[in-house]
Amino acid sequence: MHLSHNSVKELPSRKRAQLINSIGGLKSANLIGSISKSGQTNLAIFNSVMHIGSHPALLGFILRPTTVERHTYENIFETNVFTINHIHPKMIAQAHQTSAKYEKSISEFEVVNLEKEFLDDFKAPFVKTSPIKIACEYQNEYKIQENACRLIIGKITDIYFDEGIQNLDGFVDLTKSESVGCIGTDAYFKATILNRFEYAEVGKELNSKS
Numbered sequence: 002m003h004l005s006h007n008s009v010k011e012l013p014s015r016k017r018a019q020l021i022n023s024i025g026g027l028k029s030a031n032l033i034g035s036i037s038k039s040g041q042t043n044l045a046i047f048n049s050v051m052h053i054g055s056h057p058a059l060l061g062f063i064l065r066p067t068t069v070e071r072h073t074y075e076n077i078f079e080t081n082v083f084t085i086n087h088i089h090p091k092m093i094a095q096a097h098q099t100s101a102k103y104e105k106s107i108s109e110f111e112v113v114n115l116e117k118e119f120l121d122d123f124k125a126p127f128v129k130t131s132p133i134k135i136a137c138e139y140q141n142e143y144k145i146q147e148n149a150c151r152l153i154i155g156k157i158t159d160i161y162f163d164e165g166i167q168n169l170d171g172f173v174d175l176t177k178s179e180s181v182g183c184i185g186t187d188a189y190f191k192a193t194i195l196n197r198f199e200y201a202e203v204g205k206e207l208n209s210k211s
């Protein structure tokens with residue numbers, strides 16, 4: 002199959018979205034929890050959470066254009082905080098359902114039946130059954146001129162997970178937490194680790210990590 006820029010452009014819009022959403026590679030899948038100034042909670046699925054840097058510890062995600070109501074964004078704007086929650090296989094249908102366009106007065110936590118919890122006085126809600134929970138403070142945003150999406154940057158303030166899933170070197174084994182990933186915007190997968198390697202150096206034989 003060969004598709005040129007122009008043939009992609011001429012595809013029916015749904016088919017083009019399916020193609021381009023999946024072709025960029027395997028993605029993370031996370032639930033972002035937020036709260037408005039008046040205390041209304043919100044939960045939505047995002048497949049664009051990415052590592053920005055580890056020192057300081059930063060994560061980012063892509064927010065679609067604000068041409069329609071974006072409750073997660075409005076809440077972050079009001080309260081400056083949000084949570085990132087990994088998705089366990091048992092939660093995928095509920096997680097997917099959070100993408101529906103509910104009214105702002107309706108909390109996805111309640112409507113999809115995912116229990117919320119508040120940890121250590123952090124203002125934004127976490128997903129109780131999520132195997133890895135991350136608290137973030139809004140840091141900055143960058144508007145992408147090409148399509149009016151925004152890269153939202155959050156500073157990691159707290160991380161919660163069972164200690165059994167972390168290796169001695171610090172690595173958190175997302176296969177042990179059973180965190181799911183995403184292909185496009187409707188397929189969810191489990192990860193398998195093929196190998197872990199030592200730091201690669203020129204002229205040095207590459208070894209697997211023991």
Ligand SMILES: Cc1cc2nc3c(=O)[nH]c(=O)nc-3n(C[C@H](O)[C@H](O)[C@H](O)COP(=O)(O)O)c2cc1C
Pocket residue numbers: 043044045046047048049050062063064065070071072073074097099100101102103183185186187
């Ligand atoms: C698998 C999946 C991944 C998604 N990823 C994103 C994303 O990265 N950025 C985004 O703005 N919307 C994404 N969406 C759409 C949001 O989940 C959807 O717009 C949701 O209604 C936003 O909720 P909110 O208005 O309560 O914030 C995704 C939807 C699905 C099903």
